Amino acid sequence: MDDERITNAEEQSTSVMSRAEREEQAELERIEQSQKEKAFNPRKVTIVDAEGNETVVDMRKKAKFRRQPGDVIFYILDYAFFALFTILCIFPFYYLFINTISDPDMVSRGAVNFIPKGFTLSNYQKMFAVSDMWQSVIVSILRTILGTATMVVASGFVGYLVTKEEMWHRKFFYRFLVITMYFNAGLIPWYMNMQMLGLTNHFVAYIIPGIVAPYNIILVKTYIEGIPGELQESAYMDGASHMTVFWKIIWPLSKPILATIAIFGAVGNWNSFQDSLLLMSNEPKLRTLQHVLYVYMNQASDVTSVTGTGAGDAAARSVAAAKTIKYTISMVSIIPILCVYPFMQQYFEEGIMLGAVKG
Numbered sequence: 001m002d003d004e005r006i007t008n009a010e011e012q013s014t015s016v017m018s019r020a021e022r023e024e025q026a027e028l029e030r031i032e033q034s035q036k037e038k039a040f041n042p043r044k045v046t047i048v049d050a051e052g053n054e055t056v057v058d059m060r061k062k063a064k065f066r067r068q069p070g071d072v073i074f075y076i077l078d079y080a081f082f083a084l085f086t087i088l089c090i091f092p093f094y095y096l097f098i099n100t101i102s103d104p105d106m107v108s109r110g111a112v113n114f115i116p117k118g119f120t121l122s123n124y125q126k127m128f129a130v131s132d133m134w135q136s137v138i139v140s141i142l143r144t145i146l147g148t149a150t151m152v153v154a155s156g157f158v159g160y161l162v163t164k165e166e167m168w169h170r171k172f173f174y175r176f177l178v179i180t181m182y183f184n185a186g187l188i189p190w191y192m193n194m195q196m197l198g199l200t201n202h203f204v205a206y207i208i209p210g211i212v213a214p215y216n217i218i219l220v221k222t223y224i225e226g227i228p229g230e231l232q233e234s235a236y237m238d239g240a241s242h243m244t245v246f247w248k249i250i251w252p253l254s255k256p257i258l259a260t261i262a263i264f265g266a267v268g269n270w271n272s273f274q275d276s277l278l279l280m281s282n283e284p285k286l287r288t289l290q291h292v293l294y295v296y297m298n299q300a301s302d303v304t305s306v307t308g309t310g311a312g313d314a315a316a317r318s319v320a321a322a323k324t325i326k327y328t329i330s331m332v333s334i335i336p337i338l339c340v341y342p343f344m345q346q347y348f349e350e351g352i353m354l355g356a357v358k359g
Contacts (some may be wrong), residue, residue, distance in 0.1 A: 006343040127247040143206040159220030201283040216261040223257040
């Protein structure tokens with residue numbers, strides 16, 4: 001009996017000790033978890049003084065920054081300046097748009113300044129009624145696509161070519177290419193040359209002269225020189241040719257700068273009208289949209305015959321219709337570039353910085 005009592009007492013003491021140990025272990029875990037939460041909470045910081053007392057400080061209250069009067073004035077002027085600059089950039093497009101959806105008589109009197117008056121879509125209907133409008137749109141689109149694509153491919157390949165030391169007379173051809181940026185024969189010799197080559201009144205006159213763009217080639221060359229040469233050397237060791245290296249390595253890695261020059265080329269081809277004005281004088285079907293706009297802007301008095309209205313309309317109404325049609329064509333001509341640029345802006349910013357700076 002005595003042995004059993006001793007055994008039971010030992011078991012009870014053991015259970016009590018194990019319970020105390022469990023409680024102590026749980027307390028230690030709770031303290032450790034609390035310390036972890038404090039350590040990973042950036043908003044609250046625990047400060048321990050010399051006596052070992054802990055104080056939790058809320059950094060959200062301490063982080064409040066008190067701006068000085070000079071800082072407040074600077075921020076006000078800064079925001080005001082950029083807000084005004086933004087309005088100055090946007091207002092021309094807004095003014096153009098509200099004039100296209102306003103009554104032509106109100107537009108001719110200059111009554112439309114900030115809000116449209118006499119809402120109407122007849123201006124767009126008249127524009128689409130112009131006989132050569134759709135043809136000029138197709139020509140401009142084809143010119144922009146083909147001209148930009150050929151220019152980008154040529155600039156990429158030539159820019160890669162002039163980076164190779166083994167190119168025959170590389171320095172001479174590169175310097176000769178750069179010289180053309182600063183010196184040219186002039187407008188009349190250029191026209192005579194195009195005429196002798198048989199490019200007048202022909203669609204390829206829009207494509208061939210713009211294939212070689214020295215400025216874009218320089219941008220691509222500078223960008224390619226920043227690509228690690230080990231990538232090309234490893235490809236050559238595996239038996240790759242120059243064309244394989246260009247299409248498989250250089251071309252994919254050069255997308256930012258290629259997208260940048262693509263924007264340059266697309267905007268230039270879409271907005272160009274001088275070559276159309278000089279070279280397509282005898283071929284109205286090959287006129288670009290910008291050329292058509294230029295013609296209508298200089299023939300406002302003859303807008304009655306262009307839009308198909310009757311010859312007995314009042315002269316004032318003809319002038320008003322001519323003015324609104326000019327606004328409408330201008331609005332339509334800038335829409336494609338406005339739609340394309342936001343999607344290319346990321347590549348444009350990255351490419352122009354990486355391609356233009358060389359350490």
